[in-house]
Amino acid sequence: MTAVVVLGLLQGLFFLGVGILVVVVAAEPEAQEALEADAGVVLVVGVTLALLGLIGCALAFLLARGSEFARSAYGILNVLHVGGSIFTLVAVREVAFGSVWSLLLAVTVLWCLYGSDTAAAYFDR
Amino acid sequence: MSSASDSRSSDPTSVELPIDDDLPSGDRLLGVPLREFMQVRALRGLVLVAISAAILLWPDRGGGVLGILVGLASGLFAATTTIDLLRSRERRRFPLVLSVGITGGFAFALVLHPEESLTSVTQATGGMMVAVAAVTVVLVTLRRHSVAWGIAKSVGLSVGGALLILFPDTLLVAATSIAAGTSAAVGLIEVFTTARDGGARTDRGSAGGGSDLGTSAQRTVRSWIERRPAEAEERQGLRAKLYLEGPDAAVRFARFVTLMVLASVIASVGVVVESTAVVIGAMLIAPLMVPLMGTAYGVTMGWMRRTRRSAGIALVGISTAIATGAVVGSVVPRSVDIDANVEILARIAPTTLDLAIAVAAGAAGAYALSRSDVSDSLPGVAVAISLVPPLTVVGLCWQQAGWAAGNGALLLFLTNAVAILLAGGLTFVLVGAAPLARTSRSRERWSTVVVSVASLGAVVVLLLLLNGASQARREVAVNEVQDVMEDWTEANPQYRLLETRTPADGTIVVDLVGPGRPPGLPALVNDLRNAAESGTEIRVTWVEQDQVTVTGD
Numbered sequence: 001m002t003a004v005v006v007l008g009l010l011q012g013l014f015f016l017g018v019g020i021l022v023v024v025v026a027a028e029p030e031a032q033e034a035l036e037a038d039a040g041v042v043l044v045v046g047v048t049l050a051l052l053g054l055i056g057c058a059l060a061f062l063l064a065r066g067s068e069f070a071r072s073a074y075g076i077l078n079v080l081h082v083g084g085s086i087f088t089l090v091a092v093r094e095v096a097f098g099s100v101w102s103l104l105l106a107v108t109v110l111w112c113l114y115g116s117d118t119a120a121a122y123f124d125r
Numbered sequence: 126m127s128s129a130s131d132s133r134s135s136d137p138t139s140v141e142l143p144i145d146d147d148l149p150s151g152d153r154l155l156g157v158p159l160r161e162f163m164q165v166r167a168l169r170g171l172v173l174v175a176i177s178a179a180i181l182l183w184p185d186r187g188g189g190v191l192g193i194l195v196g197l198a199s200g201l202f203a204a205t206t207t208i209d210l211l212r213s214r215e216r217r218r219f220p221l222v223l224s225v226g227i228t229g230g231f232a233f234a235l236v237l238h239p240e241e242s243l244t245s246v247t248q249a250t251g252g253m254m255v256a257v258a259a260v261t262v263v264l265v266t267l268r269r270h271s272v273a274w275g276i277a278k279s280v281g282l283s284v285g286g287a288l289l290i291l292f293p294d295t296l297l298v299a300a301t302s303i304a305a306g307t308s309a310a311v312g313l314i315e316v317f318t319t320a321r322d323g324g325a326r327t328d329r330g331s332a333g334g335g336s337d338l339g340t341s342a343q344r345t346v347r348s349w350i351e352r353r354p355a356e357a358e359e360r361q362g363l364r365a366k367l368y369l370e371g372p373d374a375a376v377r378f379a380r381f382v383t384l385m386v387l388a389s390v391i392a393s394v395g396v397v398v399e400s401t402a403v404v405i406g407a408m409l410i411a412p413l414m415v416p417l418m419g420t421a422y423g424v425t426m427g428w429m430r431r432t433r434r435s436a437g438i439a440l441v442g443i444s445t446a447i448a449t450g451a452v453v454g455s456v457v458p459r460s461v462d463i464d465a466n467v468e469i470l471a472r473i474a475p476t477t478l479d480l481a482i483a484v485a486a487g488a489a490g491a492y493a494l495s496r497s498d499v500s501d502s503l504p505g506v507a508v509a510i511s512l513v514p515p516l517t518v519v520g521l522c523w524q525q526a527g528w529a530a531g532n533g534a535l536l537l538f539l540t541n542a543v544a545i546l547l548a549g550g551l552t553f554v555l556v557g558a559a560p561l562a563r564t565s566r567s568r569e570r571w572s573t574v575v576v577s578v579a580s581l582g583a584v585v586v587l588l589l590l591l592n593g594a595s596q597a598r599r600e601v602a603v604n605e606v607q608d609v610m611e612d613w614t615e616a617n618p619q620y621r622l623l624e625t626r627t628p629a630d631g632t633i634v635v636d637l638v639g640p641g642r643p644p645g646l647p648a649l650v651n652d653l654r655n656a657a658e659s660g661t662e663i664r665v666t667w668v669e670q671d672q673v674t675v676t677g678d
Contacts, residue, residue, distance in 0.1 A: 068214075075217070079226040086230025090245040091238040107223060115219030 004112045005064045008074065012056025019050025066123055075113055081106035169205055170315030176201065177309035180301055192239025195246070195301060198308060200232030227253070244293045247300060251289025258282035284583040299477065363495055363558055367419035368431055369438065378438070384412040385442045385513075389449035393517040396450075396468040397457050404468060404514050411507035413442045417542055418494060421549035424578075425559035443538075446513050450520020463527040464628030472518045473533030475540055477589045483544030486510040490545065491552035510541050529631075536588055543582040599627060605656035606633050606663060613649055623668075633657070637667040 023046035025031040026039050035042050062070035085103035113119055176198045183191055206225050210217050231249075234242040258279040265275030289296055364370075369377040388410035395403030416439035423432030454461055463469055486509035493503045515538040522531030553559040603625055610622050620639030627633055637643060643665075653663050 075222060079222060079229070082223065082226025083230035083233065086227055086249070087234045090231065090249055091234035091242045106226070110223055110226075111219050114217055114222050 004074070004109050005060050007109070008056055008060035008063060012053045012058075012060055014053070015049050015056055016053025019046050019048070019053055022046030022049060068123055071113055071123055075110065078106040078109045078113070082110070167316045169201070170312040172201060173198070173312030174309050174316065177305040177312060180305040181309070189239035191301065192235045192243040195243070195304075196232045196235025196239065198305075199228045199235060203229040203232055243297060247293040247297050248290050250300075251286040251293070254282045254286030254289065258286065281579050281583065285579075288583060288586070359495065359497065360558060362497065363422065366494060367415060367422055368435065370431075381412050381415070381438065382441065382445060384410055385445045386449055388412060388513045389446040389517050389520075390453060392446075392514045393450045393453035393521060394457070396466065396514065396518055396521060397453065397459055397461055399466055399468050401468065405508055407513050407517075408508045408511050409504050411504075411510075411512065413439065413446070413512040414490060414507060414510065414545070416442060417512075417545045418490060418549050421491065421546045422553050422559065424546075425550045425553045439542075443516060446516035447520040447523070450517030451524040452520075453517070454521040454524040461521055461525065463522055463525060463530050464626070468514075469518050469522065469530065469534075472515050472537050473522070473530040475533065475537040475589055477586065479537060480540050480544060480586065480589055482509060483541040484548045486541075487545040487548035488552045491549035491558075492556060495553060495556050495558035510545065512538065512541055515541070536585065539581070539585050540589060543578060543585050546578050547582060599631075599633075599661075602657050602661050603627060603633055606635060606653060609649075609652045609656045610635055610637075613645075613652070617644060620667075632662040632664055635663065635665045637665065638670050639667060641669050643667055 022031070023043060026042040026046055032039060032042055035045065037045070059070045059073055063074060081102055085099045085106065088099040089103070176194055180191065180194045180198070183194065203225050206221060206228070210221060210225065231242075231246050235246060258281075261275050261279040261282070265272055265279070289300065369381065388407045391410070392404055392407035395401075395407060416435040419435035420432050420439060423429070423435055461469070463473075486506050489502065490506040490510060493499050493501075493506055515534045518534040519531045519538070522528070522534060550559075607622075607625050610625070614620050614622050614637075617639070620637050620643060623636040623638050625633065625635050643649065649665070653665070657663055
């Protein structure tokens, strides 16, 4: 469970950092060129990323405290990851490293959340 | 213990409804009010039945439509399982949660890219089965699974998964048909149990829907099976029929061996003289079905000693039939031509169609045995399942060193035996002859046996598929050779094509009749070489036709 919390926290911090960075450079023409969008859209993207990062960090903290809501939210997120990876592998027939890695990671997280006896005991506290 | 009506009367929220006994018969289906079929679970069952029926009946199974239909069924499973998980916290377990992601991914892929995804989905399913097998091996190593069960499960999954990965297109139709057939059965059970439960409530005057979509199809089916235990006397009768027990066990075993020898002699002679009627006579004696059905019933009831004993008796019967076939082959004053005998040729090249017949016959046999009112149909089952004749053909062929032909007949017997064990066992559970509570109690023991038999079944299916593919290739090659020979006889009208034969040694033999050595043999050989598949041996034989013309005085 600790691994899932750390992973979630790192992912949240990463999104938060990238979001803040995008907000900071939103006015720069190079950033707008790279994202092929005007300053307003870049700002919205940055704020959205930062919000997702914050939500990720919050969920990781809640998960660390044994919250059933955070468990469900992480569960749904990883079920979507599994579905997306399966879709890429089966329909697009692209055995990309990213898809396989994402699938394995999502399955591992789901097992940590719902598969082990320790997880059940952890959330039943 | 208080009854359901007692508890209702004490419930202040219940609303008494009028009893619907006076509903006109047009408003009922199989005694259930039609409006009860409009519940959510019943509708889910109806959708499942409709999609499964469409998959089974769709004329072009290779097209994108099949992919879309399978995708819709997959999506329906994912959606209803999601609702089930959202409503019940206890059911949020890793396999079920993961299945939502996998079936959801499959559903989107199949609906959006049906033609491209169908083969990949089959292969991905095979890959997942192999992965689960690997995990099982790890769990066995970590001693978290029993060794016997773990090995049986991992072998079964590996064989099945490997088959799906290696032959996705060949197995696609079979896999989707089996899945659709099972889904249709589950859907029908769901429709009628939901409607009947609702109807019973309505008839008793209770309020309430029963529209609990959170109840999974698996639980509905389980509860349906649990409600179907056969009468105790019928189970005792079945036990008396299937097992050679009690003080007269030795006498009954002697009778079994006697019948087995007689049936084998009849079948062998019928094969030698190429008399289908005589062979059918041997099928009707059918003593071998009893120990095989006994093995299947013993497994579902968790009776391991009876299972072992029945399997042992079946082995004695099998050996007797093969030995009798070999003895008859060596003593009959008539040569047996393995390449030309129609009774032998009909039994040495089984395909998956033979498996389909055997599965249906095995299920019918178990049904007829467990229901005394339909036991008259057992002779028909015996003819359809045909156990003794393939074994005597094994003996006849091996006695003449026709190993390939004998092995083909043995494969046909194995197909029939595995089908009896699996379809028979499943039918015993479904009709209630083996109560689910009893079966669940010895789950690990019987599932080890079932998975072992299923693994053997998977190997048999693989051999049948390879055999079917090889037969199809041979038929194509024979047609090509025939086309070449027809062109040649058109150019050489003094020659006549007598026959194109395909003996058991894998060659194609062309018999010609005409005036001496055929002209242009090098060109004909070249044409035949181009027409035949590489490695196929073609023999051209000719009979010189002489002619004497006599004019009367």
